[in-house]
Every structure is written in structure tokens, then in C-alpha cells.
Amino acid sequence: MGASARLLRAVIMGAPGSGKGTVSSRITQHFELKHLSSGDLLRDNMLRGTEIGVLAKAFIDQGKLIPDDVMTRLALHELKNLTQYSWLLDGKWTLDKAYQIDTVINLNVPFEVIKHRLTARWIHPASGRVYNIEFNPPKTVGIDDVTGEPLIQREDDRPETVIKRLKAYEAQTKPVLDYYQKKGVLETFSGTETNKIWPHVYAFLQTKVPQTNQKASVTP
Secondary structure, three states, rough: OOOOOOOOEEEEOOOOOOOHHHHHHHHHHHEOEEEHHHHHHHHHHHHHOHHHHHHHHHHHHHOOOOOHHHHHHHHHHHHHHHHHHHEEEEEOOOOOOOOOEEEEEEEOOHHHHHHHHHOOEEEEEEEEEEEEEEOOOOOEEEEEEOEEEEEEOOOOHHHHHHHHHHHHHHHHHHHHHHHHHHOOOOEEEEOHHHHHHHHHHHHHHHHHOOOOOOOOOOOO
């Protein structure tokens, strides 16, 4: 089935560590749409010191989650420039009042897998070198290959922090997922490996949006 000529309004959701960033970048590589990431937009606005950026920073500095209405304002401001394009929003957005969302891609990866993924990351603070116990381990456990200095685990990557973040994500997004489910636009892709989930996402989007190159292959 060919992709329709109508512009696509899509959202991608997934817990931290679910592979959402990887899947999003593959989508933009293979399909003609603009990708907007909530994290990138936030960082950009905070760097530029915009009104929304200053507001968002105040919440972050207090260790609070940024409210939906602030995130929505951020997205709407950006989307005004993208009316001629299909787009993919990355993050938990509730934009239905302004835009009719056609498709929500939900990456459903078991929390145990995510916890394992995220807690495997260790860094060398001075250089910013990142190691992963699973697929890019240091030669000696806990030691930087180059300097021999100790590696540390970021607060964010510690098991107890990861579990807390995943639980917060679940509580926050369940109502949003339920809402999109009721509207009949939710597409959930389940699995434990991004490379196995990706072909299903790819096949699904082929029916929705033109590819950047018709010969583009399903491989990353």
C-alpha cells in the first residue's frame, strides 16, 4: 500500500532507555518528515534564554517535572514553522487541541531490559569517555583505559534512580497512552532489542509517509 499524500502528524513515545532516540533518527533517515525532540527543544530554549526556556529551567532546578502546558507551548511555537511538512514529535505531548495526531508510535520495552541497559553505563568524568559494561566495556572493570583513573556512574544511571524514573514515566504516560488508545491512533511495538523492533516500525510507516529514497533498505 502506498503512503498517502496527506501530511503525517505523528508522536513517538517510549521510556528513557527504550531506544526512542535511535528509532527516531532511523525514521528521519528513511522517511520524509521533520523530527522534533522535546529534550533538544528544551535545551535549545534554555540555552537561548527564551521565556519558555527560563520557565522550564526553574522547574528543572527545583527537581520538578516540567508541566504539560509548558511543553505544549514549546512544541506549538516550533510547529508553526513546520506546517508544510510531515512531522514526528518525540516525547509526551498533548497537542490534540491544536493538531489532529494521526499516529502514536509507542515503544514498549520491559523495564528490566531498560534497567539493565541504563545501569551498564559508566563514565570517565575528566574526558567524558563513556563505557558500557555490555558492549563497550573498559579493559579493567571500573578503570578508564587511557588514564587508569576510576570511572563513575552518573546519578541518573544508578539502579535506584533508573527505577524511580521508569515508575515516574509510567505514571505520567499511562493516561496519555490510554487517551490515544481510545482515539484509535496508538500503535505499540514491543520487544527487547531496537534492531528487532525497528523493521516493524519501518513497515508500518511505509504505509503512512513517503520514503526519502525508495531504495532505502530496512537495515539501519
